[in-house]
Amino acid sequence: METLKELAEALGPRNCLTEAGDVAPYAVDWRQHWHGTPAAVLRPGTTEEVAIAIRACAAAGLAVVPAGGRTGLCGGAVAPANGPPSVVLSLERLNRIRSVDARDFSIVAEAGCIVQNVQQAAAAVDRLFPLSWGAQGSAMVGGALSTNAGGIRTLRWGNARDLVMGLEVVLPDGRVLNDLRRVRKDNSGYALRHLFLGGEGTLGVITAAALRIVPALKRVETAFVAVPSPEAALNLFSRVMESGADVIAFELIIGECMDIVERNGIGIRIPLPVGSPWYVMVELAAAHPSVPLREMLEDTLAAGAEAEDVLDAAIADNEAQRAMIWRIREDWPDCGRREAPTINTDTAVPVSAVPEFCARVKAALAERWPEGRLIAIGHAGDGNIHVSLMAPRGTSYADWTARARDAEGIVNAISVDLGGSFSAEHGIGQSKRHAMATHKDPVALGVMRAVKAAIDPRGMMNPGKMLP
Amino acid sequence: METLKELAEALGPRNCLTEAGDVAPYAVDWRQHWHGTPAAVLRPGTTEEVAIAIRACAAAGLAVVPAGGRTGLCGGAVAPANGPPSVVLSLERLNRIRSVDARDFSIVAEAGCIVQNVQQAAAAVDRLFPLSWGAQGSAMVGGALSTNAGGIRTLRWGNARDLVMGLEVVLPDGRVLNDLRRVRKDNSGYALRHLFLGGEGTLGVITAAALRIVPALKRVETAFVAVPSPEAALNLFSRVMESGADVIAFELIIGECMDIVERNGIGIRIPLPVGSPWYVMVELAAAHPSVPLREMLEDTLAAGAEAEDVLDAAIADNEAQRAMIWRIREDWPDCGRREAPTINTDTAVPVSAVPEFCARVKAALAERWPEGRLIAIGHAGDGNIHVSLMAPRGTSYADWTARARDAEGIVNAISVDLGGSFSAEHGIGQSKRHAMATHKDPVALGVMRAVKAAIDPRGMMNPGKMLP
Structure with missing residues (x-):
C-alpha cells in the first residue's frame, strides 16, 4: 500500500511495521479477548510525526487505533474484528518527560510515558503523582487519560481527569490542538480537554499532558x-x-x-x-x-x-x-483467576447506596445462579464496588461465561436503578458498547454522536469503540 | 408577539415579563457596563417549564439569554446590544435543594439556588460546600457552574467544575439531558457535563446539579x-x-x-x-x-x-x-473603587511563573503609564493574580478607561507569553471576546465552533457571548 510505504519513509522502517509477526502483538489485547487485523503498526516518535501519520491515514481512508501500554480491560486499543481497514498508532516512542516543576506542582509528560515513570519523576523532586493502580508499571499516560483511569487513590485526588491541567492533541485532520497549559484556572472557552480525557481515542490522539503533582507523602x-x-x-x-x-x-x-x-x-x-x-x-x-x-x-x-x-x-x-x-x-485478581472463572463488572453507585447495591446484587445473583459465589471488592469511598460472579471450582471459563453471561447485565441494571453508572473506571471500549445502548440516556447518546461527527466527521478515529 | 402570549399562559403572567419597567432590571448588569433590549423575561419554575420556554423560543426564532444571580463581571447574562431578538431566561425560581446526603457527601441543587444557601444546607448536616467568593450571597448555582467560578478556596477543592458530579441540562431543542448522577466515577462516554460547565449558557441551560460536599472544617x-x-x-x-x-x-x-x-x-x-x-x-x-x-x-x-x-x-x-x-x-474591591478608577484583569500563569509575571507586568505598565499605580491581588496558589492599573486620585473613570484601556491587553499578552491564560476565573462573556480572538489557539477556536454548531445549530443560546 502506497501510504504505508510513504509512512515507512517518514517514520523510518522500524516504525511502520507491516510484517505479520511484528503486527501480531498489537492485534490482540493482553487477555486475548479481542482480536483485530490492523494493516500496520505505526510508532511515531514526535507529535509532528503523529500528525504526519494521521494526515496520511486520513488521506488513504485508513482508520486509526491509538494504543499505549495496552493494559485496558475493554478492548479499546485493539482494532475491531471485521472493522474498516486500520492501523494501530502506538505512542510508545513518545515517552519523554518534557518538564518537572516542583514549585509549580506540575509535570509535562508525553503520552507514551509509563505511569510509574511519571510517579518516579515526581518522587525525584519530593512530589507525588497520585494516579496509581495495578497496571501502573505498563500502562502509559495517554491510555490512562484517554480512559480516565481511576484506581486506589481517587478518593483524595480524583480520577485521571482531575489531574490534568492541559493537553496536546492531534486531531483527526492532523492539526495539533495545543492546550498544554500548566495553569489551574483557565476559563477561556469550552474545556475541550474533557472531551479527549475519557474519549478513548475516538476524537483524536493525546500526545502530551500537563499533569498535577502534589506534595510527597511523609x-x-x-x-x-x-x-x-x-x-x-x-x-x-x-x-x-x-x-x-x-x-x-x-x-x-x-x-x-x-x-x-x-x-x-x-x-x-x-x-x-x-x-x-x-x-x-x-x-x-x-x-x-x-x-x-x-x-x-x-x-x-x-x-x-x-x-x-x-x-x-x-x-x-x-x-x-x-x-x-x-x-x-492487589494480588486479588491473580488469586481469583487461580480459583475459578468469574464474570466481572465495573459499576459505581452513590456512596450512600453501597449497602443497598450489595444487598440487591447478592439477592439477584443468588436467585439465578445459586451455585455461583458473590465477589465484591472495590473502592467504597467512590461507590465503585467491583462485583464478580465466581463459578464453582472446576468450572471451565467457556462453560461459566456461557451460563452466567447475563450476570453483568443484572449488576449494571441494579447500579443504574440506584442512580449509578454501568461503567465506573474501566471505560467502554468494545466490551460495553451494548451496555451503552441499553443504559445510556438516549439524549446524551445523541449529543455524543453530534460531538463525534463534529470533530471526526469521517469516523476514522478508533472506530467500533465507545459509541454504540 | 404570539409566542410570548403563549408563554405567559404556560408559565403564568408573572413569569413572562414584557412591561418595560419589569424587563429593565434584567437588561443591564450590576455594574451597568452592558445593556441589551430583551423582548421579555421568562421565569420558569421547573425543568419542564424551562424546556417549554426553550422550545417556544426556538420555534419563534428568539435567542435565549440564561441568567442567574447576575453577579458576573463579563456581561455573560445580559442580552447583547444590537443582538438578535431575545429573551432573558431567569432561573431564579428554580431554587429548590432537591437532596442533601451527608453520608454521600452530595447535594443536588437547582440552578436558581443562591450559593450561600447551598453552603448553609451543607453546614446543616456537618458538611462544607467549598465554593466561596465575594458574591456568594447573590450568585446562583447555575451561573457559578456556567462560568466555572473560582474564588478563594480553589487551591484545596478546585473550581466550580471540580465540585460537580452530574448535571441536568435543557438543550437548545428543548430536550432534557439527564445526567444528574451522584457518582464519583462514571466513564460511560464523553464527559458532556464539562461542555456546559464553563460554557456560559451557549450550549444549553443548566437546571440542576449534583454537587460534592466535604467534611465540615473544625x-x-x-x-x-x-x-x-x-x-x-x-x-x-x-x-x-x-x-x-x-x-x-x-x-x-x-x-x-x-x-x-x-x-x-x-x-x-x-x-x-x-x-x-x-x-x-x-x-x-x-x-x-x-x-x-x-x-x-x-x-x-x-x-x-x-x-x-x-x-x-x-x-x-x-x-x-x-x-x-x-x-x-474581601473589601478590597470597594476600597479600590473609592480610591480611583482601575483597569482590571483576570489572568493566570503557572504558579512558578508568578514572580516573573509580576516583574514583567510592573515594568511594562510603568513604562507606558508612569502615572498609574500597579495593583496586584489574587490567588497566588492558583497563579491567578488579579492585576489592575489604578489611576492617580481624582482621575475620572471615563478619562482613565480611554487613556489606559490597552493595559488589559498588555497584561493578557504577558500572561499568555508565560504559558498562562488571559481568562482565569471570570469568564469571557461579552468583555473578553476580543481577547479570545487575539490569544486563543485558532485550532481550539475551530473545535469550539464545531461543537457549538453541533449542539446549538441555530445559534440561539446566549448569542454574542464567549466565541468571537
Whole structure:
C-alpha cells in the first residue's frame, strides 16, 4: 500500500511495521479477548510525526487505533474484528518527560510515558503523582487519560481527569490542538480537554499532558478492618472522612475473598482471622511527619468499635506490614483467576447506596445462579464496588461465561436503578458498547454522536469503540 | 408577539415579563457596563417549564439569554446590544435543594439556588460546600457552574467544575439531558457535563446539579504575612503545601493595597505595619479539632523567617481577628473603587511563573503609564493574580478607561507569553471576546465552533457571548 510505504519513509522502517509477526502483538489485547487485523503498526516518535501519520491515514481512508501500554480491560486499543481497514498508532516512542516543576506542582509528560515513570519523576523532586493502580508499571499516560483511569487513590485526588491541567492533541485532520497549559484556572472557552480525557481515542490522539503533582507523602497509616456489613463500612467511612486526615484509600472487600486469597495467594498473610463477612482497608496519609495520623486512625477505629461498626482491626506497624495489606488487594485478581472463572463488572453507585447495591446484587445473583459465589471488592469511598460472579471450582471459563453471561447485565441494571453508572473506571471500549445502548440516556447518546461527527466527521478515529 | 402570549399562559403572567419597567432590571448588569433590549423575561419554575420556554423560543426564532444571580463581571447574562431578538431566561425560581446526603457527601441543587444557601444546607448536616467568593450571597448555582467560578478556596477543592458530579441540562431543542448522577466515577462516554460547565449558557441551560460536599472544617488557622517579594511568597507557598495541613487559601497582595485599604476601608485594622512590598494571606484548615494546625503554621512561618522569605507575620487568635484579615481581601474591591478608577484583569500563569509575571507586568505598565499605580491581588496558589492599573486620585473613570484601556491587553499578552491564560476565573462573556480572538489557539477556536454548531445549530443560546 502506497501510504504505508510513504509512512515507512517518514517514520523510518522500524516504525511502520507491516510484517505479520511484528503486527501480531498489537492485534490482540493482553487477555486475548479481542482480536483485530490492523494493516500496520505505526510508532511515531514526535507529535509532528503523529500528525504526519494521521494526515496520511486520513488521506488513504485508513482508520486509526491509538494504543499505549495496552493494559485496558475493554478492548479499546485493539482494532475491531471485521472493522474498516486500520492501523494501530502506538505512542510508545513518545515517552519523554518534557518538564518537572516542583514549585509549580506540575509535570509535562508525553503520552507514551509509563505511569510509574511519571510517579518516579515526581518522587525525584519530593512530589507525588497520585494516579496509581495495578497496571501502573505498563500502562502509559495517554491510555490512562484517554480512559480516565481511576484506581486506589481517587478518593483524595480524583480520577485521571482531575489531574490534568492541559493537553496536546492531534486531531483527526492532523492539526495539533495545543492546550498544554500548566495553569489551574483557565476559563477561556469550552474545556475541550474533557472531551479527549475519557474519549478513548475516538476524537483524536493525546500526545502530551500537563499533569498535577502534589506534595510527597511523609507519613502513611494503613489499617485492615473487619466490619459486620456494608452499612457499618459506610458508617466507618464517614468517621474516617471526619478524622481530620487525608483519606487516600477506603476499600471494601467481601469476606469470601479472604478464603480465596488464603488458598491461592503466594506468601500472603492476612493480618486478621478470616471469617468476618466484610473487610475494609483504610489508608491515611500526610505531607508532613508531624501529623498525628496514628492517633487519628486509632481514635477513629475505637469510635467505630464502640458503635459496633468495627469488629476487629490491624494497623500496619511498618512498611512490610503495610505492603502485606496492600498485597491482599492487589494480588486479588491473580488469586481469583487461580480459583475459578468469574464474570466481572465495573459499576459505581452513590456512596450512600453501597449497602443497598450489595444487598440487591447478592439477592439477584443468588436467585439465578445459586451455585455461583458473590465477589465484591472495590473502592467504597467512590461507590465503585467491583462485583464478580465466581463459578464453582472446576468450572471451565467457556462453560461459566456461557451460563452466567447475563450476570453483568443484572449488576449494571441494579447500579443504574440506584442512580449509578454501568461503567465506573474501566471505560467502554468494545466490551460495553451494548451496555451503552441499553443504559445510556438516549439524549446524551445523541449529543455524543453530534460531538463525534463534529470533530471526526469521517469516523476514522478508533472506530467500533465507545459509541454504540 | 404570539409566542410570548403563549408563554405567559404556560408559565403564568408573572413569569413572562414584557412591561418595560419589569424587563429593565434584567437588561443591564450590576455594574451597568452592558445593556441589551430583551423582548421579555421568562421565569420558569421547573425543568419542564424551562424546556417549554426553550422550545417556544426556538420555534419563534428568539435567542435565549440564561441568567442567574447576575453577579458576573463579563456581561455573560445580559442580552447583547444590537443582538438578535431575545429573551432573558431567569432561573431564579428554580431554587429548590432537591437532596442533601451527608453520608454521600452530595447535594443536588437547582440552578436558581443562591450559593450561600447551598453552603448553609451543607453546614446543616456537618458538611462544607467549598465554593466561596465575594458574591456568594447573590450568585446562583447555575451561573457559578456556567462560568466555572473560582474564588478563594480553589487551591484545596478546585473550581466550580471540580465540585460537580452530574448535571441536568435543557438543550437548545428543548430536550432534557439527564445526567444528574451522584457518582464519583462514571466513564460511560464523553464527559458532556464539562461542555456546559464553563460554557456560559451557549450550549444549553443548566437546571440542576449534583454537587460534592466535604467534611465540615473544625479548625482553621489564618495568618497575615509580610514578605519581601513574589519569589519569597512562592518559597513560602511550597513550605505551606508541605506543612501537612490542608491549605485552603494562599493569597498574594501588593503592598500598595494596604495604604489604599487604610485610607478607604471602613473599620478595617491591618494586623501588621504597612510598608512591606508584598503581603500573603495563608489559611489552613482541618476536619477535626485534633489536627495541630497552629503548630504547623507557626513552624512553617518560622522556617520561612529563617530563610528570609517572611518579614513579619500575624496569626489570628480568634474568629474576630480571622474575619478582620479576610476583610482586607474581601473589601478590597470597594476600597479600590473609592480610591480611583482601575483597569482590571483576570489572568493566570503557572504558579512558578508568578514572580516573573509580576516583574514583567510592573515594568511594562510603568513604562507606558508612569502615572498609574500597579495593583496586584489574587490567588497566588492558583497563579491567578488579579492585576489592575489604578489611576492617580481624582482621575475620572471615563478619562482613565480611554487613556489606559490597552493595559488589559498588555497584561493578557504577558500572561499568555508565560504559558498562562488571559481568562482565569471570570469568564469571557461579552468583555473578553476580543481577547479570545487575539490569544486563543485558532485550532481550539475551530473545535469550539464545531461543537457549538453541533449542539446549538441555530445559534440561539446566549448569542454574542464567549466565541468571537
